[in-house]
Amino acid sequence: xxxxxxxxxxxxxxxxxxxxxxxxxxxxxxxxxxxxxxxxxxxxxxxxxxxxxxxxxxxxxxxxxxxxxxxxxxxxxxxxxxxxxxxxxxxxxxxxxxxxxxxxxxxxxxxxxxxxxxxxxxxxxxxxxxxxxxxxxxxxxxxxxxxxxxxxxxxxxxxxxxxxxxxxxxxxxxxxxxxxxxxxxxxxxxxxxxxxxxxxxxxxxxxxxxxxxxxxxxxxxxxxxxxxxxxxxxxxxxxxxxxxxxxxxxxxxxxxxxxxxxxxxxxxxxxxxxxxxxxxxxxxxxxxxxxxxxxxxxxxxxxxxxxxxxxxxxxxxxxxxxxxxxxxxxxxxxxxxxxxxxxxxxxxxxxxxxxxxxxxxxxxxxxxxxxxxxxxxxxxxxxxxxxxxxxxxxxxxxxxxxxxxxxxxxxxxxxxxxxxxxxxxxxxxxxxxxxxxxxxxxxxxxxxxxxxxxxxxxxxxxxxxxxxxxxxxxxxxx
Amino acid sequence: xxxxxxxxxxxxxxxxxxxxxxxxxxxxxxxxxxxxxxxxxxxxxxxxxxxxxxxxxxxxxxxxxxxxxxxxxxxxxxxxxxxxxxxxxxxxxxxxxxxxxxxxxxxxxxxxxxxxxxxxxxxxxxxxxxxxxxxxxxxxxxxxxxxxxxxxxxxxxxxxxxxxxxxxxxxxxxxxxxxxxxxxxxxxxxxxxxxxxxxxxxxxxxxxxxxxxxxxxxxxxxxxxxxxxxxxxxxxxxxxxxxxxxxxxxxxxxxxxxxxxxxxxxxxxxxxxx
Numbered sequence: 097x098x099x100x101x102x103x104x105x106x107x108x109x110x111x112x113x114x115x116x117x118x119x120x121x122x123x124x125x126x127x128x129x130x131x132x133x134x135x136x137x138x139x140x141x142x143x144x145x146x147x148x149x150x151x152x153x154x155x156x157x158x159x160x161x162x163x164x165x166x167x168x169x170x171x172x173x174x175x176x177x178x179x180x181x182x183x184x185x186x187x188x189x190x191x192x193x194x195x196x197x198x199x200x201x202x203x204x205x206x207x208x209x210x211x212x213x214x215x216x217x218x219x220x221x222x223x224x225x226x227x228x229x230x231x232x233x234x235x236x237x238x239x240x241x242x243x244x245x246x247x248x249x250x251x252x253x254x255x256x257x258x259x260x261x262x263x264x265x266x267x268x269x270x271x272x273x274x275x276x277x278x279x280x281x282x283x284x285x286x287x288x289x290x291x292x293x294x295x296x297x298x299x300x301x302x303x304x305x306x307x308x309x310x311x312x313x314x315x316x317x318x319x320x321x322x323x324x325x326x327x328x329x330x331x332x333x334x335x336x337x338x339x340x341x342x343x344x345x346x347x348x349x350x351x352x353x354x355x356x357x358x359x360x361x362x363x364x365x366x367x368x369x370x371x372x373x374x375x376x377x378x379x380x381x382x383x384x385x386x387x388x389x390x391x392x393x394x395x396x397x398x399x400x401x402x403x404x405x406x407x408x409x410x411x412x413x414x415x416x417x418x419x420x421x422x423x424x425x426x427x428x429x430x431x432x433x434x435x436x437x438x439x440x441x442x443x444x445x446x447x448x449x450x451x452x453x454x455x456x457x458x459x460x461x462x463x464x465x466x467x468x469x470x471x472x473x474x475x476x477x478x479x480x481x482x483x484x485x486x487x488x489x490x491x492x493x494x495x496x497x498x499x500x501x502x503x504x505x506x507x508x509x510x511x512x513x514x515x516x517x518x519x520x521x522x523x524x525x526x527x528x529x530x531x532x533x534x535x536x537x538x539x540x541x542x543x544x545x546x547x548x549x550x551x552x553x554x555x556x557x558x559x560x561x562x563x564x565x566x567x568x569x570x571x572x573x574x
Numbered sequence: 575x576x577x578x579x580x581x582x583x584x585x586x587x588x589x590x591x592x593x594x595x596x597x598x599x600x601x602x603x604x605x606x607x608x609x610x611x612x613x614x615x616x617x618x619x620x621x622x623x624x625x626x627x628x629x630x631x632x633x634x635x636x637x638x639x640x641x642x643x644x645x646x647x648x649x650x651x652x653x654x655x656x657x658x659x660x661x662x663x664x665x666x667x668x669x670x671x672x673x674x675x676x677x678x679x680x681x682x683x684x685x686x687x688x689x690x691x692x693x694x695x696x697x698x699x700x701x702x703x704x705x706x707x708x709x710x711x712x713x714x715x716x717x718x719x720x721x722x723x724x725x726x727x728x729x730x731x732x733x734x735x736x737x738x739x740x741x742x743x744x745x746x747x748x749x750x751x752x753x754x755x756x757x758x759x760x761x762x763x764x765x766x767x768x769x770x771x772x773x774x775x776x777x778x779x780x781x782x783x784x785x786x787x788x789x790x791x792x793x794x795x796x797x798x799x800x801x802x803x804x805x806x807x808x809x810x811x812x813x814x815x816x817x818x819x820x821x822x823x824x825x826x827x828x829x830x831x832x833x834x835x836x837x838x839x840x841x842x843x844x845x846x847x848x
Contacts, residue, residue, distance in 0.1 A: 217673035224629045224674060224813070349826045350595060351638045352622055381597040381636075381822040392824030393595040396636050399626060 104248045105520050106171065106510045115249075117174040117569055120285050125169075125518070133168060133513050136278050140166055143274050164267060165562030167512040170275065170282075171523060171544040175289075178568040181244065181252060181527065182538050184436030187427060189240045189529040189536060192259055192414045194430040195423075196236035199413060200226045210429050211422045215446075219419070221412030223375060225382060229399060231408045232307045233533040238406035239298070239370075240529040241265075241542075244437070246508040253440045253505070255524060257423065259415035260407060261372045264563075265528050266330040268543040269294060269337070271565040287570040289540035295337035297530055297537055302338075304532035305404050306367045314367035316340045317357060319348070321373045321389045331372050340370070350393030353400040368404045375409050417500050418444065418466040440505060446497035454501040455492060458485050461501040463492070478504055510564065512546060522547045525566065541566035575804040576611075579765055579776055581650040583821050590642030593826040599763065599810035600650045600820050601633040605665040606657070608807060613652030619643055630817070631667030632810040648821070654807050661793040661801025663783060663808070672785055674813070675758035681814040682761075684750040685731040691716075692751035702757060702786045706794055709751050714799040717744055721777075727815055741797040742780040742815050748796050749782050749814065758785040762793065763818040764809040766802075778820065783811070 102110050107118040114122040144163055173181070198205050199216055206213040216222050241262025243255040272291055276283055299316070306314035320331035322344050335342035347358055348366065356363035371378065377387040379394040397403045413419060421442045424435040443450035443461075454461060458477050465473035475488045492499055509520035527542030544564040581600065602610050615623060621637040628634045639646060678684070684692075695712035696705035718738040728736075730750040733743035745761050752759035759782055766779040781795035781802065793802040802808070812818030 213671055214673040214676070217671060218677040220677070220679075224670060224817075227629045227669065229629075349593065351593070351640070353624065353636075380824055381595065383816075385816065385822065392826065393597075393636065393638060396597070396624075396626075 102248075103506055103520075104246070104508045106246070106508050106523070108511075108520075109249065116571070117172040117177075121170065121172065121282070124282060124285065130515075130517065134515065137168055137513065140168060140274055140278060143277065144270070147270060147274075165548050166271065166274070167521075167546055167548075167562055167564045168275075168278070169511055169513050169518075170565045170567045171510045171525075171546075172286075172567045172569055173541065175568060175570050178289075178540060180436065182540075184252070185242055185527055185529050185538050186536050187431065187433060187436050188242060188254065188257070188423065189237060189531055191423065191427040191430050192237050192240065192257060193235060193531055195426045196259075196408065196411055196414050197230075197234050198430070200229065200236075200410060205426060205429050208429065210425050211419070215418055215422075216413060219413050219416055221375075221410070221416050223410035223413075225395065226408070226410040232401065232404045233305050235305050235406075235531055235533060236408040236411045237414070238301055238305055238408075238531055240531065241526045242437075242529060244525040244527065244542075245440070245505060246523075246525075247505050248508075252437060254420075254423070254437050255440055256417070257415040257420060258526075259411045260374065262526070262528070263327040263330050263372075264526055264543040264545075265294065266333040267563050268528070268539075268541070268566070270333075271543075271563055275565040286567065289568040289570075291539045291541055294528070294539045295334070297539065298334075299338050299340075301530040301532040301535075301537075302368050302370055302404075302406060304534065305406060307401055307404055309402065310367035315357070315364060316368040316370065317343045317348070317366050319343055319345070319369050319371040319373060319391075321377065325372075327372065334370075338370075345373075345388065345390045348391045348394075350391060350397050353393075353397045353402055355391065355394065355397045355403045366403060368406065370406050375412065378405075378409065416466055417464050418446070418497070421500065440502045443501040445492060445499040445501060450501075451492065451496045454499075455489060458488060460504065462504050463488055463499055463501045466498055466500060476504065510544070510546065512548070512562075512564075519550070521550070522552065523564070540568040575656045575767070576653065577656060577765075577767055577776065577807060578653045579651065579807065581765075581778070581820075582647060583650070584645060584647040585823065586645045587643075587825075590644050591646075591825045592641040593639060594641070594643075594646055594823060595638045595826070596636065596648065596821060596823040598635040598648065598650075598821055599628070599632050599812075599818060600648075601635065602652075602654055602764070602807055602809045603631070603633060603667070605663060605808065607659045607663060607802070607804070608657065609655045611653040611655060613654075614650075616649040616651070618645075618647045618649070627667075629669065630811050631669060632812075632818070656804040656807060658804040660803070662789055663791040663793060666791070666811075672758040675760050675785065676753050676756065677813065678750075678753060679814045679816070680729060681727070681816065682730050682746050682749045682753065684754040685734075688731060688734055688747065688750050689754045691734070692754045695751070696755065703789065703792070705755065706752065706757065706784050706786065706792065709755075710748065710794045710796045711799060713744060713748055713751065713796040717747070717796070719744070719797050740780075741795070744796045745780045745782045746814060748784075748794060752782070752784045759783065760791075761812045761814050761818050762808055762810070763812075763815070763820055765807040766795075766798075767805040779806070780815065780818075781806075 109115050205211050237259045241258040245255050246252050302316050318335040355366040357366050373389050376383045377389040379390050380387045381392050382395040427435045443454050445451045461477045463475040507522040510523045511518040512521045523546045525542050529538050544566040546562045548562045619639040621639045623637045625635050696708040699705045699708050730746040733739035734747050749759040763780050765776050767776050783791045783793050786792050810818040
C-alpha cells in the first residue's frame with residue numbers, strides 16, 4: 097500500500113484552500129489580532145494552573161508534575177466525517193468485546209484459524225485466570241479509547257486500541273470548559289456537539305454492568321493506584337464528576353467473596369469497580385504478590401460474580417499491538433461486516449518475510465514493541481540516528497515476535513497558535529467509547545493530541561505532546 | 575505406595591491481626607499416578623471455606639477470617655495412593671492448548687546464559703525426551719540444592735547465576751530451559767516422601783512437567799535428577815510458582831506486625847501395599 101506523501105492539513109487541505117468545517121474559524125482568525133490570541137493563551141495557562149490539571153512524566157529530572165501544553169485552536173470535524181467515525185468506532189468496540197468473550201470462552205476465532213492461537217496464549221496480557229469465566233453481562237471493555245489518525249480528506253486509520261485503562265478523558269472535558277470560557281463568541285458561531293454529558297454516560301454505563309445480584313442502586317467506586325500515578329489527577333477528577341468514591345486498595349476489603357469499602361458508617365458493599373490499576377496489581381493473591389495497590393481476594397469476588405471490574409481482567413490481550421493487526425479480521429468474523437475504520441498496514445515481524453522487509457527498511461518505518469505503550473520502546477525510522485537503528489536491528493533479530501512495524505504515515509496536521517501566528521502540527525484523535533450492558537455510545541469528538549514540536553510525530557503526553565479541544569460541528573447548510 | 579499427608583500451615587502475628595484472607599491450592603486430584611482416598615482442610619478460626627476450580631483445573635479453596643487473632647493455622651490432611659508411571663502423567667484436566675505453556679512468565683524468563691545452557695546441555699540428543707533428560711542432568715549438576723524454605727523466591731536467571739537454589743528455583747530454571755527449546759513446560763507443586771535414614775519423611779516439593787509428543791506430559795525433577803515415581807504426590811499445576819503455590823495469603827488491617835510463617839509437613843504412615 098502506498099501512502100501519499102502530500103501533507104494534508106485539516107484546515108487547509110492539500111491545496112491551501114480552507115476546508116468547509118474550518119471556514120468560520122479561519123474567517124474569525126483573519127479578523128482577530130495576534131495580541132488577542134496571546135492574551136488568551138496566557139489566560140488559558142492560568143486557568144489550567146488554577147484547575148490543577150497536571151501530568152506526571154516518568155524519568156524526568158524536572159518537577160514530576162507538569163501542565164500538558166494546550167493549544168487554543170480547536171480541531172474541527174464535520175458532522176458527516178464524525179458520523180462515519182462514530183459508526184466505525186461502535187463497530188470496532190463491539191468486535192473487541194465479542195473477541196474477548198470468545199477468547200476467554202469457546203475460542204471460535206482460534207479454531208477457525210483467523211487468529212493464531214499462540215499469539216493469544218503466549219501473550220502476557222492473556223489471563224488464563226479468566227478462561228471459562230464470564231464477566232457480568234459479557235462486557236469486557238466498558239471504556240475504550242481508540243487512537244485514530246488521518247492522512248487525507250477521506251482516510252482515517254486506527255493506530256491503536258486501548259482496552260485496558262485508557263486515560264485522557266479529563267483533558268477532553270477540561271479543554272472544552274476552558275475553551276468555552278475563553279471563546280464564547282466562537283461557540284456562538286458554531287453548532288458544537290456537546291461533550292459535557294460524558295460523566296453521566298460513563299456513570300450510566302458503569303451502573304448498567306453491575307452484577308445481576310446487585311441492588312438497583314449499585315455502589316460504584318473508582319480504584320486508583322494513588323497520588324503518585326501519572327494519571328491521578330484524572331482519577332480524582334472523574335470520581336468527583338461521577339459522584340463516586342475515589343478509593344485505593346487499602347480502602348477496600350473482601351469478606352466471603354464480597355467486596356466492601358471501609359466507610360465511617362461501617363463496611364459498605366461495592367458492586368462496580370472502575371479500576372485504574374493494571375491487572376498485575378489487582379489482587380496480590382492471584383497476580384503480583386508484592387502489590388500493595390490491589391485488594392487481596394478481589395479475584396475471588398470477581399469469579400463469584402459479586403463485583404464488576406471495568407475494564408475486565410485480561411482485556412489487554414485485545415489491544416496488544418500484535419493482536420491489533422487481526423482486529424479487522426475479527427470484525428468480519430464476529431459481525432459479518434467490512435470494517436468501517438481501516439488499520440494502518442502493519443508488518444508482523446513474527447512472520448519471516450515481513451521481518452526481512454522490515455530489517456531492510458528500518459530507516460523508513462516505525463517499529464513498535466508489541467507490549468510497549470506511551471511511545472516508549474519505539475523507533476521512528478526517518479528521525480532515528482544510526483545508533484538507534486542498529487539497536488533496533490539487534491532487538492528485532494533477537495525477538496522478532498516482540499515487534500511490529502508500520503509505514504510512517506503522513507499524519508494530518510492542524511494549525512496551532514504560536515507567537516508568530518499559525519503553525520501546522522501533527523495530530524491524532526482518541527475518541528472514548530462506552531460499552532454498557534446494552535448500549536454503546538461515543539461522545540462526539542474525543543481528545544486531540546498534538547505534537548507541539550515542529551515535524552514531530554509523537555503526540556503522547558508522556559513525550560511532550562499537547563492537546564486541543566475537539567469539535568464536531570454541524571455541516572454548513574448548502 | 576499409600577501415603578498419609580499432614581500439612582500444617584501456621585501464621586503467628588506479634589500483634590493481633592484484624593483480618594486475613596488465604597487462597598489454597600493444597601488438594602490433589604486423581605490422575606494416572608495417584609488416587610486420592612481422603613482429603614480435608616481445616617482452619618482453626620471461624621470461616622467459610624469455599625471451593626472452586628481454577629482455570630488450570632486445580633482445586634482451589636479460599637477463606638477470609640475476621641480478627642482479632644494472634645495465630646492462624648490451616649490443616650491439610652489426607653491419604654493418597656500413588657503409582658510409579660515413570661513420570662508420565664495422564665488423566666489430568668487439560669483445558670489449554672500447549673502454546674500457553676510456552677509462554678514466559680517473570681519467574682521463568684530465560685536469558686542468553688540459560689538459553690545457551692539449555693542448548694548445549696542437549697546438543698548430543700535428538701529425541702525430545704532425551705533432550706529433556708539431558709537438561710535435567712545438566713541442571714542437577716550445575717545447581718547446589720538449598721532446602722531452606724524461608725528463602726526468597728527468585729527469578730530463574732538470578733538463581734541460575736547463583737548456581738544454587740530451592741527445588742522451586744530449579745523447577746523455574748528447568749521450565750525456562752524447556753521453553754527456550756520450544757518445549758511446553760509447567761510448574762508442579764506437591765509432596766515427596768523421602769527416606770531419611772530409617773525414617774520416612776514427607777516434604778513439600780516442586781518440580782516441572784514438559785510435554786513430549788506421543789507421550790504427553792512428563793515430570794522432571796532436577797533437584798533429585800529423576801522423573802517422579804510413586805513417592806510423589808502431584809497437587810497443583812501452574813505456569814510458575816505463583817500459579818501453583820500451596821498458600822497465598824494476605825492480612826488486612828494491623829500495623830507493622832511481623833509475620834512468622836511456619837510450614838510443617840509430616841508423614842504419618844508410609845508403606846508399600848504390595
